[in-house]
Structure formats: C-alpha cells, structure tokens
Amino acid sequence: MPAQENIQQTQTTLIEDFSLLEDWSDRYQQIIDMGRRLPPYPEEYRTDDFKIRGCQSQVWIRPWRDNECLRFDAVSDAAIVCGLIALLLKIYDNRQPEEILAADPTFIGSLGLDSHLSPTRRNGLAAMMDVIRHTAESAMQNRSEGLEKENT
Numbered sequence: 001m002p003a004q005e006n007i008q009q010t011q012t013t014l015i016e017d018f019s020l021l022e023d024w025s026d027r028y029q030q031i032i033d034m035g036r037r038l039p040p041y042p043e044e045y046r047t048d049d050f051k052i053r054g055c056q057s058q059v060w061i062r063p064w065r066d067n068e069c070l071r072f073d074a075v076s077d078a079a080i081v082c083g084l085i086a087l088l089l090k091i092y093d094n095r096q097p098e099e100i101l102a103a104d105p106t107f108i109g110s111l112g113l114d115s116h117l118s119p120t121r122r123n124g125l126a127a128m129m130d131v132i133r134h135t136a137e138s139a140m141q142n143r144s145e146g147l148e149k150e151n152t
Helices: 009-019 024-038 079-090 097-102 106-111 119-141
Strands: 057-066 069-077
Touching: 009 024, 009 079, 009 097, 009 106, 024 069, 024 079, 057 119, 069 079, 069 097, 069 119, 079 106, 079 119
Parallel strands: none
Antiparallel strands: 057 069
16 A cells, blocks of 8 residues: 655645646536545534534534544535535545644645635635644644544
8 A cells, every 4th residue: 555645745636636627617516526425424423512613504523533643524514615625634634733733735725715715615614724723733732632532
C-alpha cells in the first residue's frame, strides 16, 4: 500500500483534478458527487454536541482519535455542503494534529470556493474548518484527553 499523501500533496491533487472541469456548474456537480460518496454518519451523533454553529444547513462533525491521528465523521442535510465536507475530509481526515495545524488551506482559493460560494456557505465552510483546527489544537494541548477514542 502506498504511503498517504501529505496535506499539501492532497490539496495539489484536488486543485489539479478540479482544473480539468470546464465551468462552475461542472465543479459544483463534482463537489455534490463527492458528497454523495460520504460514508454513513452514525445517527447517535446527530446531536447538539456535534452540530456546527454558523452553517445555513444542518451540519454535524464528530471528531475522534485513531491512535495519533484525528478522524472526522460528518454529514449535512444539504447536497453541496456534503460535498464541502467530503473535500475537507479528503484533506484533513486521518492526519496528525501537527500536520493539520501546519497546513495552509490553499485549496479554498485555488478551487475558487472563496468567490463562488454564497456568503452563508463560505461562513459554514469557515465554521467547519474552525472545528477541525480547534480539534487539532485541543489534541496538541492534551494528547491523552479531550477526544473520544473510536470503539471498533
């Protein structure tokens, strides 16, 4: 099995893939298609504890640890937001906290998300990014507490 790309390599790959799409309707469709492929979100985590504030749609993100890596389960009731979640998970899921905090989210501007999403969707994307970064910061501060460890 090949080694996992680092965050910057993953962002570069996404940017290259999206650059092949002719216009924004194709890009939106690609984002929506990515969201349709999200793994099922456990119903027991559709609670206020995991609900993201600042999103126009309903969004839940559950962070958890898998050894030294941070994992994220997430879902939304809106197709485009599920796609944005899929982008975030592709970049940040199963990463060490240090890598998450060291990475500049260049994909947002490079994909044109900052200019093609509505202001409320941009706010929601920022709120989701804040949860991911806050989770990484918390994990860095205290590696032994603060996040639920997955029981599999």
